[in-house]
Amino acid sequence: MMTGAPDPEPIIENGVLIGHEGDLFLAGGRHEVLRFMRGARLSPRAVQTLHDNIVRRQVMAARHNARFLQIVAPEKYVVYPENFPIPDPGFMAQAYLEAGHDDILYPVDLLRRPRQGRSYWQTDTHWTPMGLVAMAERIAQEAGIPSATIEAVASDLVARLTVEGNFIGDLGRKLSPPRSEPKKVLPRHPGIVVHENGIGHDFTHPVNDGRLILVESPRAISDRILLIFGDSYLFHGLDILSRFFRRILFTRTRFFHEEMVEAARPHLVVSQMAERYMASVVSELASEELV
Numbered sequence: 001m002m003t004g005a006p007d008p009e010p011i012i013e014n015g016v017l018i019g020h021e022g023d024l025f026l027a028g029g030r031h032e033v034l035r036f037m038r039g040a041r042l043s044p045r046a047v048q049t050l051h052d053n054i055v056r057r058q059v060m061a062a063r064h065n066a067r068f069l070q071i072v073a074p075e076k077y078v079v080y081p082e083n084f085p086i087p088d089p090g091f092m093a094q095a096y097l098e099a100g101h102d103d104i105l106y107p108v109d110l111l112r113r114p115r116q117g118r119s120y121w122q123t124d125t126h127w128t129p130m131g132l133v134a135m136a137e138r139i140a141q142e143a144g145i146p147s148a149t150i151e152a153v154a155s156d157l158v159a160r161l162t163v164e165g166n167f168i169g170d171l172g173r174k175l176s177p178p179r180s181e182p183k184k185v186l187p188r189h190p191g192i193v194v195h196e197n198g199i200g201h202d203f204t205h206p207v208n209d210g211r212l213i214l215v216e217s218p219r220a221i222s223d224r225i226l227l228i229f230g231d232s233y234l235f236h237g238l239d240i241l242s243r244f245f246r247r248i249l250f251t252r253t254r255f256f257h258e259e260m261v262e263a264a265r266p267h268l269v270v271s272q273m274a275e276r277y278m279a280s281v282v283s284e285l286a287s288e289e290l291v
Contacts, residue, residue, distance in 0.1 A: 010085045014174045022122045023083040024171040024179065025076055031276040033075065037086055042095040046281040050096060053284050054103045054271075057256040061269045064261045066227070069142050070104045071135075071272040073127075073233040076120045078275070079111045092278040106275075110134055115158045122181045124169025125274075129186045132237040133157050140244040143224045143268040153221055153243050160187050189242045192217045211235075211252035217242035227264045229253050230272035255284055 011018040015028020027034045054070050061068035077084040078091050093106050111119040111131055119131030127135065133154055140150045167183035197212040215238050226245040228234050231252060234241075241248055249264045251257070254277065261269055 008085075014176075016171045016174050017085070019077070019080075019085055020083040022179075022181070023076070023080055024123050024169070024175075025084060026125050026171060026276070029276070031279045033092075033276050033279075036092045036279065037077070037089040039090045041090065042092060042278060042281070044095075044099075046278075047096050047099050047101075049283050050278065050281050051099075051101050051103065053256070053281075054101075056284060057269075057271055058103070060256060060258045061261060063258075064265065066261060066266050067142060067144075067268045069139065069268065069270050071230075071234075071270060072104050072106045072278065073231075073272065073274045074106060074108050074111065075275045076125060078108055079120060092275050096278070105138070107135065107138065110138060115154065116161065117184065121167065121169045123167065123172030123179050125171060126169070126233055126236060129161060129184055129240070130158070132240050133186075135234070136237055136240045136244060139226070139241065139268070139270060140222075142270075143222070143226065143245070145222045145224065145244055149221050150244070157186055157240070157243075161185070186240065189217065189219070189239050191219045192239070192242050194238075209252055209254070211250075213238065213248075213250045215242050215245075215248040215250070217246055217248070220244060220246045222246065224268065225249075225264060225266040226268050226270065227261060227266035228270045228272065229256055229260075230270065231274055231277070233274060234270070234272045254282065 012027050017025040017027035019025050058068045072093055075091060077089060097106065111134060114130040114134045117130045118128055119134060121128050137150050137154050161184055163182045164185050165183050166180040168178050168180045172179040193216040195214040220242060221244055223246045225247045226241065228248065228250045230250065235250060238248060238250060251260065256271060
């Protein structure tokens with residue numbers, strides 16, 4: 001029996017995998033995304049450690065009368081498999097989900113159908129304004145804000161989406177020449193006050209662990225307080241979230257800090273991680289790294 005020709009090797013330039021329809025995907029970096037795309041899986045020990053971390057976070061949040069939500073931001077190729085040149089790719093969250101753990105929000109379906117346009121930039125690994133609106137709606141629901149109020153704010157945001165110039169994402173700037181796309185923007189939320197601890201964003205060293213941001217939003221639609229332990233995915237959504245939450249405290253960290261829950265007294269604590277960070281699971285009770 002004759003078989004079809006093997007699938008061609010994907011084109012990878014400077015750690016960027018070139019997809020279809022203008023989509024770029026992360027393939028390089030220390031998190032070995034390409035290895036998982038090709039079938040590698042998280043070890044059972046890493047899966048258990050992540051689950052133990054999440055259970056511990058739930059307990060600590062509840063101790064301070066706060067709800068808790070763990071979000072894993074899917075890699076873009078999981079949301080747009082039709083534009084990904086590797087057939088039937090694996091993904092890091094697969095082993096965790098198949099273990100039966102239901103304590104994470106892995107919002108693939110939500111991000112496949114935002115209110116308008118795409119949820120991920122073509123030239124970047126992160127969420128577009130529409131992806132951020134979708135995530136902000138889901139977070140606001142978790143905080144108990146009325147659905148009708150959330151719907152009104154989200155609909156207004158979508159109606160005011162505009163295109164202003166071009167955007168070169170974190171993947172697009174790795175190519176030569178750089179690749180850009182139309183820059184879709186939402187109006188800034190008026191009246192917010194932002195305080196930072198001085199650790200700014202730097203594309204040369206984009207880790208920024210320890211960055212702390214306080215957003216005061218007196219015109220928010222609720223009096224809820226939100227505490228986020230996260231990374232750049234939700235950092236980019238702080239302005240949108242400020243429409244829903246009176247106060248937001250964001251810290252760039254991989255860990256859960258109970259003392260901040262005690263100090264901030266939030267209604268909701270969100271712990272958010274990019275899916276690729278699942279490749280380096282660290283127990284919050286030990287310093288050992290598990291892969």
